[in-house]
Amino acid sequence: MGYKTMVGLEIHCELLTKSKIFCGCTTEFGGQPNTHCCPTCAGLPGELPRLNKGVVEYAAKACLALNCEIANSSSMERKSYYYADLPKGYQLSQLFVPLGARGYLDIQANGQDKRIRIRRIHMEEDVGKLVHDQSHDGSLVDYNRSGVPLIEIVTEPDISSAQEAEAFLTKLKAILQYIGVSDCKMEEGSLRCDVNITVKDTQTGKATKITEVKNLNSFKAVYKAIEYEEARHRKILEEGRLSTKQTRRWNDDLGKTTMMRTKGESQDYRFFSDASVLSVEIDDEEIQRIKASLPEMPDAKYKRFIEEYGLPEYDAGVLTGSKDLSEFFEDCAKIYGDAKTVSNWVMGDLLRLIKEKDVEIRDIKITPQQLASLLEYMDKGTISGAMAKKVFEEMFESGKDPGVIIKERGMVQISDEGKLREIIEEVIAQNPKSVEDYKGGKKKALGFLVGQTMKATKGSANPQLVNKLLKELLQS
Ligand SMILES: [Zn+2]
Structure with missing residues (x-):
């Protein structure tokens, strides 16, 4: 009884170099159609592609970060096919010797550790885009x-469930962003994924x-x-x-797949080497240099956050899942000191607002310094926890310093005993039933009276002080 699912992924990822792989045209997303191109992009006869060194460096970084071996010598081949988005009739890619091979990525899914092997990583050029515009005939x-x-x-087809595929992609994206070679924006097409799947009946061996x-x-x-x-x-197997x-x-x-085509035999792309592109040579010294330039990876940062800041595993996992988030946390924790409090705010209110407003962490207005300053206002008793949450939301919206918002809104916590005592005496006078309950041993009544006092002060009373004064006044 049982089936084994085998999934392999093919992920195309755009690199963040400023210029294209074989010419100086910009790689910037968007722009007026056909303004970021030249005769080389279009593969016009007589144009010679010149390989961008930055592309090789970025690709090598990705290979090393994903534990691949790098080929000292690799080449680029023509993958021949014709489509309207590929006017030269071939795509330059690496078939025979990829830049990187035999790598792996360790993931966690369903509470288990698993190693997914990476067969190969190669460089290639992207193709154009067909625009199906309703206002024109055709495309x-x-x-x-x-x-x-x-x-x-x-x-390799090592992935055996949807959960594992998701864990793999999430971690892959984090790594590529950590090393800064891609922004991995799926909505802009800079990360694209194809899935290869087959299922085997473990009893009959049929697949x-x-x-x-x-x-x-x-x-x-x-x-x-x-x-x-x-x-x-x-x-299919059952039937x-x-x-x-x-x-x-x-x-x-x-919510389903539909058939595009059956593959009688694999397409013949007639790969052959392109004499106009020199082979890619990287010596061991260069590989070592690139390796040394890699930043701290998510796994290493995860361990360090636990050791250095005493964070729970869960917190460390969430915070290091994104380079930007981990940096925001660490910058703030360094200023403020109490890492767990910072982690709670980052994982709680900050992530909630980021999700609600659908913004990227790198685009948020609030800075780590500002969050640290807000927490200090709370510690000093200037504002209460409830007020801090409100201030935080406004900081997120406007990017203003917490001190400015507190001043503008006149949000100063009432810590003046005399003033609070007056308010509490009034609350007691207005709620004789609760006072009686409390004196009769119903401890819950105290919570109600605290709530009434907070309401009367519009949440600006110091809660510890309210508690203390209420008890004193009720006992007298
Ligand atoms: Zn160009």
Whole structure:
């Protein structure tokens, strides 16, 4: 009884170099159609591609961060096919010797550690984009993207569930962002993922033919597509039907995959070397130099956050899941001192607002210095915890210093005993029933009276002081 799911991922990832892989055109996203291109991008006859050294360096960084061996000598080949977004009729890619191979990434899924092997990482150029515009007959072509550098990361079929695929992609994205080689924005297409899946009946040893799923534009879509295909493949095995090798497309609206084409045999791309592109040579010294330039990786930072700041594993995991978040936390913890309090605010209010307002961490207005300063206002008793939450929201919106907001809103916590005593005496006078309850031994009544006092002061009373004074006054 049992099925084994085997999933391999092919991930295309745009590199963040300023210029394209074979010319000086900008790689910037967007822009008017066909303004970021030149004859080399379009592959016009007579144009010679010149390999961008920065692309090799970025690709090598990714290879090393993903534990790959780097080939001292690799080359680029022509992958021949024609499509309107590829006017020169071939894409330059690395077939015979990829830049990196035999790597791995360790993940955690369903509470288990697992190593996913990476078969290869190679460099290639992106193609243009077809624009299907309703106002025109037919389609338009935008070549701005053609020649944008890509790496393709191909895993071994070691992934055995949708959860593992999600864990792999989440960690991969974090690593690529840590080393600064890609922004991994799936919505802008700078990270794209295809899924290869097959299911084996562990009893009979029979397996389905591989299905390739394309058009996955979010981690959620990858997750759902794997679940859908896993069920479809199992059904084929259960019913004893024959499967065919297929390419399918994920339809997010329908929540299912639909068939694009069957693959009788693999497409013949007629790979051959391109005499106009020199081979890529990297010696061991250069590899060591690039390796030494890598920053601290998520796993190492996770361990350090636990050791250095005494954070729980859960906190360390959330905070190091993103480079920007981990840096925000650490900058703030260094200023403020109490790391756990900072972690609570970052994981709580900060992440909540980031999610609600749908912004990137790097774009938020609030700074680590400002959060530290807010926490200090709380410690000094200038504002209460409830007030701090309100101030924080305004800081997030406007980027103003907490001191400015506190002053503007006149949000000063009432810590004046005389003034508070007057308010509490009034609360006691207005709530004789609760006072009686309290004196009769109902401790809950005290909480109600504290609440009434906080209400009367619009949340600006110092709660510890209210508690202390209430008890005193009730006993007298
Ligand atoms: Zn160009």
